[in-house]
Amino acid sequence: SAVISQKPSRDICQRGTSLTIQCQVDSQVTMMFWYRQQPGQSLTLIATANQGSEATYESGFVIDKFPISRPNLTFSTLTVSNMSPEDSSIYLCSGQGIGDEQFFGPGTRLTVL
Amino acid sequence: EDKVVQSPLSLVVHEGDTVTLNCSYEVTNFRSLLWYKQEKKAPTFLFMLTSSGIEKKSGRLSSILDKKELFSILNITATQTGDSAVYLCAVLHDYKLSFGAGTTVTVRA
Numbered sequence: 001s002a003v004i005s006q007k008p009s010r011d012i013c014q015r016g017t018s019l020t021i022q023c024q025v026d027s028q029v030t031m032m033f034w035y036r037q038q039p040g041q042s043l044t045l046i047a048t049a050n051q052g053s054e055a056t057y058e059s060g061f062v063i064d065k066f067p068i069s070r071p072n073l074t075f076s077t078l079t080v081s082n083m084s085p086e087d088s089s090i091y092l093c094s095g096q097g098i099g100d101e102q103f104f105g106p107g108t109r110l111t112v113l
Numbered sequence: 114e115d116k117v118v119q120s121p122l123s124l125v126v127h128e129g130d131t132v133t134l135n136c137s138y139e140v141t142n143f144r145s146l147l148w149y150k151q152e153k154k155a156p157t158f159l160f161m162l163t164s165s166g167i168e169k170k171s172g173r174l175s176s177i178l179d180k181k182e183l184f185s186i187l188n189i190t191a192t193q194t195g196d197s198a199v200y201l202c203a204v205l206h207d208y209k210l211s212f213g214a215g216t217t218v219t220v221r222a
Binding site: 033044048107 | 157
């Protein structure tokens with residue numbers, strides 16, 4: 001299974017600012033994804049991070065709010081822009097290998113004041 | 114609209130009990146069904162099921178998929194307090210995972 005690291009593990013931010021979350025996998029994966037888990041809820045897919053091209057966003061998520069980069073096969077970033085308290089969530093990245101299993105990073109707990 | 118429904122939403126059992134968690138789904142282009150355990154932040158992978166009727170086991174946990182009736186169950190036997198967690202069912206369809214709401218299992222000593 002892939003080992004996935006994320007940083008920061010948590011942050012407290014002021015509204016109107018932006019935070020960039022980094023995700024690193026220890027082996028090549030075919031696909032990388034970003035999820036959001038709001039308090040008390042399940043995981044919701046934000047977007048698929050595509051290597052060297054624009055991410056594919058799910059309904060309700062837009063590039064201006066959640067810009068994503070994936071410069072190579074094992075690294076991706078998610079930026080949460082112009083934050084508001086409603087953005088307070090856990091943000092998780094995942095990697096999917098050839099066998100379709102998805103493994104998750106430890107998550108980033110974001111609190112926006 | 115794609116749906117993944119888990120039941121029950123929560124349950125409380127005592128150590129040594131057996132629990133059965135349910136997951137039903139309606140999605141287009143089904144590929145596989147995955148179970149995860151979530152204790153604090155990151156979901157931990159448990160099983161991936163692709164074929165009907167083939168039970169997967171890992172210690173006291175087991176799971177099976179019925180692709181005709183579109184559901185899966187996750188069993189935990191001889192429960193321990195360390196089994197307390199949220200159990201998530203997710204369905205891989207097309208290229209993405211859709212998650213159910215999760216079942217919160219609390220095991221009391």
